[in-house]
Amino acid sequence: MTSKGRRSFGVIGGFGPLGSADVASKLALASSGGGEREPVEIAYDPRPFGGAALLAPDGECMTERKLYLIDAILDFARRGIDTVILPCFFSHTFIDELQANSPLVIVDMIDAVRSHVLRTLGRAASGRAASGRARRIGVLATAATREARLFERYFASPGFEVLHPRRDDGDRVTEAVYGEHGIRSGQLFGLPIALLDEACADLVAQGAEVIVPGATEIALIANRLAPLAAPILDTNSIYARHALHWEGGPSRRPFKVGVVGGVGPAATVDFMQKIVASTPAARDQDHIKLIVEQNPQIPDRTGYLVGDGPDPTLSLYATCKKLEAGHADIIAIPCNTAHAYVDRIQPRLSVPIVNMLTETVAYLRERFPRLREVGVLATTGTVASGVYRRALAAQGLYEVVPGAELQARVMNAIYGEKGVKAGFTSGQCVADIRAAAAELAERGVQAIILGCTELPLLLPEPEFESLDGARAALVDPTAILAKRCVARALEGAAHP
Structure with missing residues (x-):
């Protein structure tokens, strides 16, 4: 690994050992000539690439050349190198394709x-x-x-x-x-x-x-x-x-959204579908680049908050660090309860987490400017953590949650033997969550946050109506998070 603040260059030498070594030597000579603001480290990869592909680089040979190059670049990235030197004129004929798939910047020789x-x-x-x-x-x-x-x-x-x-x-x-x-x-x-x-x-x-x-x-x-x-x-x-x-900075790469997946798995798939549905695209290539770390082994977020499970902080942080290492520009966590841990891990990350809760509350304040009370259907851990209560209070809103009996039914809809986390999206789990939503609507709540990412799978409609005719808008934080991530990606693409 390179030292902090030290510039580092990786020279790919396999396409022409003599010429590449000459470039590396001249780079070393130039860096030792005085006046450099920072020390320089140079790594040289001499692994040969030979055969017919050097003389007739087409078809399969061209593919082999590209794969060789990306492997060399990824190896440099693992070693902490930040800039690639590619002393091969022909390889620059596809430098745009190479750079689009490279985690490191490649200095353009031509x-x-x-x-x-x-x-x-x-x-x-x-x-x-x-x-x-x-x-x-x-x-x-x-x-x-x-x-x-x-x-x-x-x-x-x-x-x-x-x-x-x-x-x-x-x-x-x-x-x-x-x-x-x-x-x-x-x-x-x-x-x-x-x-x-x-x-x-x-x-x-x-x-x-x-x-x-x-x-x-x-x-x-x-x-x-x-x-x-x-x-x-x-x-x-x-x-x-x-x-x-050269002070041009990193070459432009596609904006990448990192997703902490597996919390829960079905909610992750739902979030990705909503990313796709929210993206203005006429072809595959217009869609947003995602990196998903699907980690269902992250300990249950609610279990720890209610006092009977292991702390998921370390697993959440390690998962975010993997996304950071994968060059994500932003991180999305499609799990409401996990946001009780965001304040612990965000200060240690260089990539911002798009906060689903604050984005949801901002959406509510914009859409319902006269709103004062907001219903929240969420796990007992999310309710106990106060994350929505604090986010709502910051915007002058008051959290309303079901009574104890109906909160137990919310937990059964999510965690029960036939709950949504067990793969059920009909039957008793739907009846339980509708009963809790009905109580909130009949208490005069005009908007209900579906504060567990599996709940939109049980209540997919935009508005709820109880048997007594009470109505309330259903607010899907997963959809709001997806739209915000798409907006950030489009902004990033327009202003890299």
Whole structure:
């Protein structure tokens, strides 16, 4: 693990040991050059990735490349690394896909090169030369990178033109890097230099104003190439310096909602369904990213509050920490009683818990501005903890709960042998909870909070009417929590 406050870089070395090691070395040299505000740690992963995928990365080979990369990144994350260095030009052809699934930020090598080229040519990205002719960028890229048009994407402005060596008599660059006597085989003199000299001369003949190596191995011998009218950049040094001084912050990732699940299991499924139903989406990809830690082994929240069960605080906290480690942006706990423990665990988390109780009370105050009394159907533990009583009082509202006999029936509807936690959603459990709701409605309560996340499974309607005609709105905290989480996710996506 890295030390607190220390910048850390993980260098993936398997696509080209020589070129990657050169980038790592230049990163170390640049970080030791003085003036660094923070110490730097560098981890190097040399595990090789070879075979046909290096030369022809398509189909299954491409998939293997992506899986290799995400495994390396996840390993860096487990080791406490915060930034990934990917010294492989071709892998940057799918950096957006990779970054979207990476827990760590990946420094974009081509963006680093592009920024340097713009400074070298002394012009803005969208400008043109005084003559009106596009500035010409010569690129020494191997076949796969060239065919993926990587540099064309980064220099898409009409002010630039990307040139590649003509291949009338063979692919000099690919042979210089991957050939039997190429750089990857350890040949840093002779044939690779002759091939690249020819490729560079061709680029200059086409009007290239600067030559950009598009393979990390080429930087190893760039200073041995024949002098030309156009400068040859050391892209490995450029990447290393860019990474070291880069202050762009983490790349944008999809907003992620963490869910403490299993409290109870059916309520978790109900919450997830309500997240989906509340999300404006035209396709699968428009929905919100969730990470769910379904942990039914969390001790019963009510049992502890009424004095006859183990304390669930540690299990709730550990579950939240797993969601935090999974890079959740917010945490939802679809369990009313569990919110009696939120004040204990929130100060130790770096991720905010969306409080279902306060969100529910805020909803009530907005929807029923003249309301004074609110019914609460909840476990005896939730009632005894006073969490709803305090949340309601903070908004000038008064909690009304069933009498002792009907509160016992509420507990039977939830925990009884044929209660909702046992999987029943009809029969005696429904009769019990309707009897408790009827008492509250007949006492003049106009709104009833279904303060146990399983209760909306028994009373799914928006309004309750007793046999005597008394009516009360039924307020579903699960639905309110789902809507609030969706709103937070949409806000986060719009303003990362």
